Amino acid sequence: MTAEDHGSPGPAGDAPLPRILCDTAGLLASGDAPAGALWKLAEPGRQLDANVVRIPPAGRVGTHTEPDLDVLLLVLAGEAALICADGRRSLREGVLTWLPHGSARGIVAGAEGVTYLTVHRRRPGMRIQPPGAAAGFRPEGA
Template sequence: MSMAPAVGVLARIAELLHEEPADRGGALWRLSAEGRQLDANVIRMLPGTRVTGHVDPDLDVLLCVLGGSGLLEADGSRQPLESGCVAWLPRGTRRALFADEDGLVYVTAHRRRPGLAIRSAAQAEGGEAACLLDRVCPGCDRPATEIGARYCSRCGSQLPA
């Protein structure tokens, strides 16, 4: 007999931000219910940090800013981000994020990632995970800033393959 996924309130943003140290960036919360069709994450970018430009060839991403401010660069245009902004990033869109001096907290939501597939280098051009969870350290939850990093520069833990 399969269990139904949890329904209702799964997280309270104010509590997440209060419980986590202010100098901790990365994923503060992840949707993890079994059998889900959706992935969602609450991400904190520390002041002055950035998510480097990348393209997701498979998934549209909805991004909603919960706090702080920054800049969204999408397909060459730059747009300011502040609390309450909602952005749609269609698959194939080159995107980057920059956190201002207050940092940036946002939630992403997208269809659950399909199984891994082998692609040519041309197909995978910048094809990083929509929320960059493949770069989040399992030891300290800090996102790696270097593309292709194998170990966390903060705590030395091996990053997910």
């Protein structure tokens, strides 16, 4: 869902302009949101990635480790438990959490489910490399 926006980029060569991207209250107002990504940042040339994610009641994101990216997670609606190496932390509407790179984390939604926003640095896209470019990534002697 995208909010009406009057901040489109100007003519070629002009500096980019701020833009309204999403009305999260409008996303949540539907009341019958599906599970998964409800919105994602997709603007070209961006340096960030962001997603609004809905997990249904008792749903989960399995415990995993993100080796490269710090992530900010803001709970927009509902409740969840953040599973960490040192225990569980309660997440509720309005709680902003930092998930540092290298940390193990999982999420278990509460009885009403949970909807949250994540923001992190954009991962570079895959690039086609010339033949032999991957040789530097092979173990020695391979």
